[in-house]
Amino acid sequence: MARPIVLNLNAVILAVTAGQPRVLTVRRDTDHASAPWALPSGPLDPQADRTLELALRRWIRGQAGIEVGYVEQLYTFADRGRDPGEGAGGPRLVSVAYLALVREQPVDAAPGAQWQNAYDFVPWEDRRQGAGDTGAVNPTLTRWALSAPGSAERRTREERAALCFGRTAAGWDGFMALERYELLYEAGAVQESWRDREREPPSGTGRVAGVGMALDHRRILATALARVRGKLKYRPVVFELLPPTFTLLQLQRIVEALSGIPLHKQNFRRLVEGARLVEGTGRYQASAPGRPAELFRFRRDVLRERQGPGVRVPAAGRRAVR
């Protein structure tokens, strides 16, 4: 019987550059220009690799010449049919996905590897300029709800969409990134929905949102986004993305980039300083417009002083703040 199991590792490697969250992507070996972007992935060598994390670091170093700092296991994806190549009798593909945070750096090796804006793949997750692309998926969702068999099912769909996309009293929840992707998938609002049904997506603008990815990699990306957003709140992971010394605005921009929502500047400063997450260096940022900002550094000691030190991001309410 034993249909074999193949285990591989996927990495969502995130950086933030110029206010944009960036993700490292590759083209599949079956290279032709139209091949979809994929997340970097590599094998576990059951013989040589003592732990999954070491395996991951090893092949990321080899494939992209990147030395990743913070690494965290995300989720193990193993549904049957993830890989169409799996076919009838092929091996069952099990992927352990990891999240890694780095300061963006030139990609050395791997000609196919490339940093891209993470929100190109999930534009509805970026609410920094108001609802923007989040609103853009609404028509599709409405059509989907209307096409429901029966009015009870229609109601359910409407409620689910409203909840996911922050159109209820609960407001927008950045943490629900995965639920949103799964909803869009179900609603046929992303390219993968049609690919997996082996049909052409409906024509017309705005019918599918964001750039598609190979296999279920966009789902993995959504999972990663949800995880960082959650983690930010109670672990000082942002600092993995910053140089050792930074201004409070730089810090804020990174939190905003990942959270996908704008933050109130003065309150952010109060929060971050009040939590004693950072300490001033006494040095100031050179040559920038406006009053020079003090350079801060991460205060490692908070880890010993506070529970769950992190940047508590407020619920994105109705209005955009500035």
Added chain:
Amino acid sequence: MARPIVLNLNAVILAVTAGQPRVLTVRRDTDHASAPWALPSGPLDPQADRTLELALRRWIRGQAGIEVGYVEQLYTFADRGRDPGEGAGGPRLVSVAYLALVREQPVDAAPGAQWQNAYDFVPWEDRRQGAGDTGAVNPTLTRWALSAPGSAERRTREERAALCFGRTAAGWDGFMALERYELLYEAGAVQESWRDREREPPSGTGRVAGVGMALDHRRILATALARVRGKLKYRPVVFELLPPTFTLLQLQRIVEALSGIPLHKQNFRRLVEGARLVEGTGRYQASAPGRPAELFRFRRDVLRERQGPGVRVPAAGRRAVR
């Protein structure tokens, strides 16, 4: 080359009965009375099981006759050497661990299966009666710190122990259950430390804490505990452990049991009612000492109204509250 990979599923099945968190355990097939307790585990049938979760439900049903409700993937454990049976050329064991929450129910099949108090395995995690067993591990940790090579390393160990066990300004953090287990493992304060080094644990009382488990199952249990504790705060998972109708004290006791800390009764009530997590039924609990308590039910609508609805557990400060 290909050293094969074997994938199995582990389940931490939790219930709370009479104020105690309970975990379903089994004896290994290699049964003799002294065999260590283990978590239930089962295979993935790559052919038949469409998803890991379905596989899990299937063999739990078969093995223990239990129908689990809430299920959530915890972590994938794959370090080399987890299973000593792995040996030199044996297959590499990869385990995907799941957390399941159920109302405790009789265990049907599986003669070896048995509910046990979760805190028997990790007694230091129970702070409901003050520091209790948490303090009991302190001497061992102190010895461990003192045995450090060099005073810098000693300081590091002391700080780490202080942080993990809430002896810093940060206080006790229920969420750090895994860090604590790993610290104890390193410090030789749990039976597994000695088992894995193939040595006898030092004699004398209080040298190893809690009841040991097979393989790395106690680590998995600690992971599960950390996860539920975190999840409680922003998802209404407690209700999975309660009958459809319950008193606020029952609810509080379950939260306390899982969090491992005592809560202020009036404030808990205010919190839970204020968050509109529950609604009164107008019915009252029959025959109990004291004024009869109203029966409440979970308000499912809260999911649509609030972000991250859950029971925000306060940081366990210095003093025990009643």
Added chain:
DNA sequence: CTCTATATGCTCAAAATGAGCATAAAAAAC
């Protein structure tokens, strides 16, 4: 010197939190 762009300090009201006091309503003890 004025304008523009940031940085940073500070205030104020509203909401959430931590700790208790007080009262209500039942069963148990006498």
Added chain:
DNA sequence: GTTTTTTATGCTCATTTTGAGCATATAGAG
């Protein structure tokens, strides 16, 4: 049947934490 014990529930009060905004400081550009 009265008192005691036990739990439920209502309410207060000080403190802290948030959300929002006003005001001032300090740079470069024109």
